[in-house]
Amino acid sequence: MKKDDEKDYTLLDMFLENPGQFLSGEEISRRLSISRTAVWKQINKLRQAGYDFEAVPRMGYRMTDAPDQLRAEELIAGLSSEQFGRNVVILESTTSTQEEARLLAEQGAAEGTLVISEEQTGGRGRMGRKFHSPRGKGIWMSLILRPEQPLHLTQQLTLLTGVAVCRGIQKATGIQTDIKWPNDLLLSGKKVCGILLESAAEDDRVRYCIAGIGISVNLKEEDFPEELRPIATSLRLAGGQALNRTVLIQHIMYEMEVLYKLYNEQGFQAIASLWEALSGTIQREVKVQSQRGVVTGVAIGLNPSGALLVKVDGDIVPVYSGDVEFHTR
Template identity: 50%
Template sequence: MNLNYNRIIELLEGQPEQYVSGEALSRELNISRTAVWKQMKKLESQGYRIEASRRLGYRLMGKPSKLTLPELLVKLEGTTLVRSIKLLDSVDSTQNIAQQMAEEGAPEGTLVIADQQTNGRGRLGRSWVSPAGKGVWMSLVLRPGIPLQFAPQLTLLTAVALCRALKSVVPLEIGIKWPNDLLIGGKKISGILLESTAEDERLRYVIAGVGVSVNLEPEDYPKELLDVATSLLIAGGEHIDRGAVVAAFIRQLEHLYAVYQREGFGPIRTLWEALSVTLHKPTKLYAPTEVFEGTPIGLDERGALLVEKADGSVVPVFSAEMRFPEANSGG
């Protein structure tokens, strides 16, 4: 952050709850009023909440909350899954950092968290809006040692863990859209991306990437996403402690991961089906080799989505883009 940003923050903090005119800021910083406006927009992108008035000037309404290692360690007390935490300010993608660390031998339970992602990514190569101080952007190294064909089960397990975690933090109706998007009122609240590397048909490691839109405001989203995306703040009207979201997810994941390793996929399948907003709704599926319509009826023992076609046949689907007739069914 350059000297202008620091000085602007000092000036705004020096008059709490009051406006500082654009003229005063322009004079103090020796820059134009337009340059002052651009600096304010940059501060907003860093998580500062600034109220602007053409007549009165600018007022500081809130500062970005920073995740800290001591805070996270306190919140994670009693858990055993996370062995180390790498906390970063801004990265292109936590997936990239975690993958590099895994290749260098990082053990299972290595957690990478960033305050901001400049090139966060989701499924199917999509980008993910990840502004500073407003969400949870993290990737966890797992080394399950299971056969490669069971990798989809871990994606579903992660979705269940995150859904249960968010429902424990906020009193909102949250459900899973197959395979792992979480929705509130048909709008996407989070994204999950699992990327794996295998050797001799067994998983060497899995990078479980999770992005949760916690305290994003409408202006943080491109206009074209407002119909399909939301945040916990927008949906619930209250700012949420991001550290609490991280801790709730890790606790749920640790519990379900242990259940999975002990009892297999059966219990996870039952939980996923109970939390799903996908089942028993007619949909169109865009699979790699075909496009067809059908009604999802459940998961099979491998983790594939079972879809009943119009002719009564049931087919397993491992990978497809799902679109419901409703306009706001999410992405």
């Protein structure tokens, strides 16, 4: 494995050193001391990793597109946050960044530690659902938080994360997403980002939380499985161009840190106001499937714990968890 990888990098280096130029198979074969067949195999491997090549007879290969590769030094160098994201682990592939972050948290990793993976092979969404996380196309990451607050207020951090990601996307790309309660981000009604806040507690004391953030950044239509196409989209599909993931992560880390400080200093009210302003859920007719049954009514805001307040006939019902469907009469 190791030896193959080293050869890949050398082939890649040749193209990176000669941007826009054709390199003949013969030249590559000679310089890397590998067969012509091996050159062709390695080109295909790079294609699978997200690189594109034009192949022209008697001219050779020219690199036409390179993937947006996440690199820790580059990410850290551009961070505006003081702590969040500065301790960062970037993986090529993992089952789930939530699991990786949980192991780190159990081992005592500091608040603000960030785990990113280019690909998740078993990405998880809410309620045990799968989360589609193809290689190099999105931001699949998990941030460790160690809030000094009782467990029963954890829902507030879920909402805070939604606000921070929404603002980070807006600042990095100009794209304005809607927050759907509790924490999906939508573009024209299609999901572009999922958030999953997992927590571990002793009695009412939070040991740590892990904010899982999955953003479909540069996926094209064909990168989504067919069943997701009617309900999912990406920032690229909405904005028309590929976006720099590093810059997006930097903005999100900054927004997370700023809002988290605000929350710790001033409490939930400021976050709730931001959430209500950014949410596409408020003042709409909703049908919520919760653990305690179905609630249908008009969403009117958040209660002080972060529950969604739904006006049902004359009553106001707090909903703590569940799935929202928008209701049209």
